[in-house]
Amino acid sequence: MEESADLTIEEIKQISVLTRIAMTDNELDLMRTQMSAILDSVAILNEVDTENVEPTGHSVDVKSVMRDDEKQDSLTQEETLLNAPQREGSFIRIRAVLE
């Protein structure tokens, strides 16, 4: 965040790969302009001295929550599969992961 150099098209392409969002050249270009402007505007945080300041993740204390190990009702298999885009019997069907 030191300098506000614009993002490059290569950087935007890399983010689109990481986030698994396919983009056309025009979309990449627009995203580059808009994201660069947003990153420019957040560079204002460089003014703030945060030496020895602890980060806040949540505004309340968050602890891992475990319930007692007792049997409870849960969704049925049929309910769980209700929204699957493609299914075969009691399975969700997807494309081959390994070619």
Add this chain to the structure above:
Amino acid sequence: MGLSDLTSITASEARRLLDNKEISSVELTRDHLERINNLEKDIDAYVTVTEAIALEDARLADERIAAGTQANLTGIPMQLKDNICYSGIPTTCSSKMLENFIPPFDASVSTLLKGENSVLLGKGNLDEFAMGSSTENSALKSTKNPWDTSRVPGGSSGGPAAAVAASECVFSLGSDTGGSIRQPASLCGVVGMKPTYGLVSRFGLVAFASSLDQIGPLTKSVEDSALILQSIAGHDPRDSTSLNVEIPDYRANLSTGLKGFRIGVPKEYFVEGINSGVEKSVLDAIDVLKDLGAEVKEVSLPHTKYALAVYYIIAPSEASANLSRYDGVKYGFSEKDADTMWAGLENTRSNGFGPEVKRRIMLGAYALSAGYYDAFYLKAQKVRTLIRQEFETVFKEVDVLAMPTSPTTAFSIGDKIDDPLQMYLNDIFTIPANIAGIPGISVPAGLVEGLPVGLQFMSGALQEANLFKAAYAYEQATEWHKQTPSLG
């Protein structure tokens, strides 16, 4: 009150009329369904109208009232923002990604409302995945402001705010990540309240930014806001951030005077860019608070100007993680037209998400990526600490803060949609409460050129009773909450 006019009443008034058997829930529900039928072509506040469910809910509510076992919200017709799951009907998030998603479970707030036999009229429109300030980012429809249908209702809870303003429901539940309840409430002239983070369970609220999201009520009055929070607040083991605290009686402290009540006015909320009519309305409101006996003093929150930047790092970062689940495999939109698994995944996300959602996912992924994490995400979390501490300090001196909810009144549809940074500035006065996890409420405080202005109060964490006290006294001393848009 004529029976043809039941849609204008508040939840508190409806409770009294229902309990006295002066009206039935079926009558109240039918009137609302008829109004929805008449107005929706102009307002588009609903994604789904659940007429059959509503009439059945109302019938059951009337039975319960006849048996004398009713709860606070029994028989009251309401709407839920369409990112709150309700079993068996679509929860779309106003996204193509979830257009056909039917949750097989209820959000905890839905369970609570069902437990009281309140009446579901339908689901309210929103900016896709609650990302936006105008509801123009909805992939399904654009909601119009009932005060001027060429203008936006605000967002992201634009459907809920417009529905309450147009009396298409008695109340609605929205979600507020950076102002998504309070800002549309301000622009539509209704009461919108964001509780302390953790007070209302987020289980079943489709996640946007988990450390900021909070469910709250949009209502026609402050008393209703307190009434509804009473029913939805409380600990939930299914939300790991849910607070296990005593819930006070939120209506116990409502009174018309504010003698000895300490109100701070933070000077950083009256800055360049604020509409002069909005500024005047809020300053006039502060004079009303003084007349009610409040001790008003100027305070300073110097880190306020960093809140927007903190938000636009933290919220997209959390969104990029939360929205990685949409892969077209288990549920939701799935692009069939692809040769390989990876191409299918990339096309699903490319065609299922709209531009603002993609922008935030990519921004968040960038801020979290190796080499940038410390400079962006960690830096933002540290400034978040400073903002939080600043509020803690000021609430040792004052009971609540008073400030504008939004820098402007409702703007025209299409005005800001092509400029993300301009759009983000709408939330400049609401975001700090989410960053700090504290509650805030917006109440109607005037009209500028026929458009509503909101007065915002914030309090320390879990001090909702103070918020309601200030908001109620102001509301009762003014006539603004009685103003309604002229419709059909």
